[in-house]
Amino acid sequence: MARPIATTAVDATVTIPGSKSVTNRALVLAALAAEPGWVRRPLRSRDSQLMADGLRALGVGIEEQVNNDCGGVGGGEAWRIIPTGTFAGPARIDVGNAGTVMRFLPPLAVLADGPVHFDGDPRSYERPQHGVIDSLRALGARIEDGGRGGFPLTVHGTGALDGGVVELDASASSQFVSALLLSGARYNQGVEVRNTGGPVPSLPHIRMTVDMLRLAGVQVDAPEDGGEPDVWRVTPGALLGRDLVVEPDLSNAAPFFAAALVTGGRVTVRDWPRHTTQPGDQLRDLFTRMGGSCQFVDEGLEFTGSGKIHGIEADLHDVGELTPVIAAVAALADSESVLSGIAHLRLHETDRLAALAKEINELSGDVTETADGLRIRPRRLHGGVFHTYEDHRLATAAAVLGLAVPGVLVENVATTAKTLPDFPAMWAELLGQAAG
Numbered sequence: 001m002a003r004p005i006a007t008t009a010v011d012a013t014v015t016i017p018g019s020k021s022v023t024n025r026a027l028v029l030a031a032l033a034a035e036p037g038w039v040r041r042p043l044r045s046r047d048s049q050l051m052a053d054g055l056r057a058l059g060v061g062i063e064e065q066v067n068n069d070c071g072g073v074g075g076g077e078a079w080r081i082i083p084t085g086t087f088a089g090p091a092r093i094d095v096g097n098a099g100t101v102m103r104f105l106p107p108l109a110v111l112a113d114g115p116v117h118f119d120g121d122p123r124s125y126e127r128p129q130h131g132v133i134d135s136l137r138a139l140g141a142r143i144e145d146g147g148r149g150g151f152p153l154t155v156h157g158t159g160a161l162d163g164g165v166v167e168l169d170a171s172a173s174s175q176f177v178s179a180l181l182l183s184g185a186r187y188n189q190g191v192e193v194r195n196t197g198g199p200v201p202s203l204p205h206i207r208m209t210v211d212m213l214r215l216a217g218v219q220v221d222a223p224e225d226g227g228e229p230d231v232w233r234v235t236p237g238a239l240l241g242r243d244l245v246v247e248p249d250l251s252n253a254a255p256f257f258a259a260a261l262v263t264g265g266r267v268t269v270r271d272w273p274r275h276t277t278q279p280g281d282q283l284r285d286l287f288t289r290m291g292g293s294c295q296f297v298d299e300g301l302e303f304t305g306s307g308k309i310h311g312i313e314a315d316l317h318d319v320g321e322l323t324p325v326i327a328a329v330a331a332l333a334d335s336e337s338v339l340s341g342i343a344h345l346r347l348h349e350t351d352r353l354a355a356l357a358k359e360i361n362e363l364s365g366d367v368t369e370t371a372d373g374l375r376i377r378p379r380r381l382h383g384g385v386f387h388t389y390e391d392h393r394l395a396t397a398a399a400v401l402g403l404a405v406p407g408v409l410v411e412n413v414a415t416t417a418k419t420l421p422d423f424p425a426m427w428a429e430l431l432g433q434a435a436g
């Protein structure tokens, strides 16, 4: 995708599709429930499709309805989830490169009536999975992993799991904890997850898991509610079928607010929730520190750029998925930025620290990798191909750079289909151009 620089300040209102994290949790919880439920305004993307297909392979009914009027809540698209109580095996599941699918489904597959074979994109072989697999084994599951501790692997479901207390190192991914908690209420003894490793990243995502479990009627003890630090406990019990409206994906608002910052323009994101567990909500603070300002308006959240972009020193441990777009904005700022607390990004869709440093430097930037992040010294950039390594967030970061730097070519912008298939058209509309 080649984008000329934005010649005028953007001024737009955008509708961001549903959150990947909320959609995929909602699907898992609805599949585990004792009664049917609804997921409204779900994200339609590669990651949510992989999740839905995985659950269907296990026998869960998912009926996709468009423009229905089911109960009047949410409106628009809705998926009706019909759980079967048990999960069917043998089954085959493709996890793609979706962290939520590769971590959340094996703990559910232990409840299947037979073997469930998992495989995925080449990158899924490299992403950490030990926190899920070793934990499930410790809780009584039989899993074959082909000798590498990860994919491809076979979970030998027996219809039930003892569960109980498990210790793991969750410093590589919060998804290890979320994964075990989501299915834990269906284990005979529930589950108690104890992190014995370093600090867990992306804690708001665990909070999201805990809140959504509670909405499904599950009793959860968590550290932030006065519980023991680094310990989460799920009491065994049935899950309720819920009617849930998915919030817009706030992490995918990042490139659009960045466009307001970079062009000195204004972007309103519709339906921004006033209260949310999504880490993307921290964009309000981060991008304000970088030179913009925001306010809630009737339609949603309005973000305005001042025409100036400041560097930032920020610990992004909780909000790692925002890093690529923040790094792109930082490369266009008037002072140095230091982004820290994000060593775990080396094991995301790609090694994001290496990829951002390499690609921005290829455009004549000055980015160095630190032990746990990036140091970004803004320099005048020139155009060139920005490689995206099949990482949706590298592609949106490159598009942001392309607003200010003539001749930036985003290689494989279609990779945004992981969480935002409409990105090329939405971006073209933002800039008042034809998609292409």
Ligand SMILES: O=C(O)C1=C[C@@H](OP(=O)(O)O)[C@@H](O)[C@H](O)C1
Binding pocket: 020, 021, 022, 099, 100, 172, 173, 174, 175, 178, 201, 202, 205, 320, 321, 344
């Ligand atoms: O549970 C989730 O929905 C997510 C948790 C985070 O993963 P890590 O804890 O592996 O960073 C985040 O980066 C990812 O985009 C989504």
Ligand SMILES: C=C(OP(=O)(O)O)C(=O)O
Binding pocket: 097, 098, 099, 100, 321, 348, 349, 393, 419
């Ligand atoms: C890390 C991410 O995704 P995943 O769910 O595949 O871990 C991300 O979306 O930034």
